Amino acid sequence: MNIAKRVGAWGDRHHPKILDLLRMVLGMFLFFKGIIFFNNAGYLRYLILDTGAIKGSPGLISAIIYYVTYMHVLGGGLIFLGLFTRLWALLQLPIVFVAVFFVNITAPYVNSELWLSILVLALLCVFLVLGSGPLSLDRLLMKSKNNDELR
Structure with missing residues (x-):
């Protein structure tokens, strides 16, 4: 647990605000990808069955x-x-890992979704280490908690 706390503290100290914008774009992408899968579950079923994994x-x-x-x-x-x-x-890492190495990489044609999946996988790894950043609900709740403790 000590290592996790040290990684978390390092991530909090080394987090430029521009990464918060990138985190928000990643979150919106994942959210809308989930909506697409929700509206077209047959396509997701096809992707899962087509890999044969x-x-x-x-x-x-x-x-x-x-x-x-x-x-x-x-x-x-x-x-x-x-x-x-x-x-x-x-929690997103196993899903995107499977998308990169089992779904998109096995496509017989040049697949632009492979590069997008690799980018999402890399960004998830970055935010796993760096965390939310200064423009987040985590930081807002932490400030609120600290203000309540001072009263």
Whole structure:
């Protein structure tokens, strides 16, 4: 736990405000990607089955579809707001990792989504280390808590 606290403290000290804008764009992207998957679950089912990596019951496939969709919607929204950013980035990592190494890389044609998935994976790793930043609900709640303790 000491290492996690030190990484968190280092990330809080080395966080330019421009990264908050990047965090918000990442959150919006994940949120809208989740909305797209929510509105077109058949496409997500096709992506999962087309890779051949998961061979299971229809119930397992449906559970994966719900997990991916709701993690993107909820996680993307909370990453955008900067609330528990490290936690939500960590929860997004397995989804995006699978998208990079099993879904997009196996496409037989040049896929622009591969590069987008790699970028999202890299940004999630960055925000896993750096955290929310100065323009976030985490920081606002921390300031509010510190002000309440001073009273």
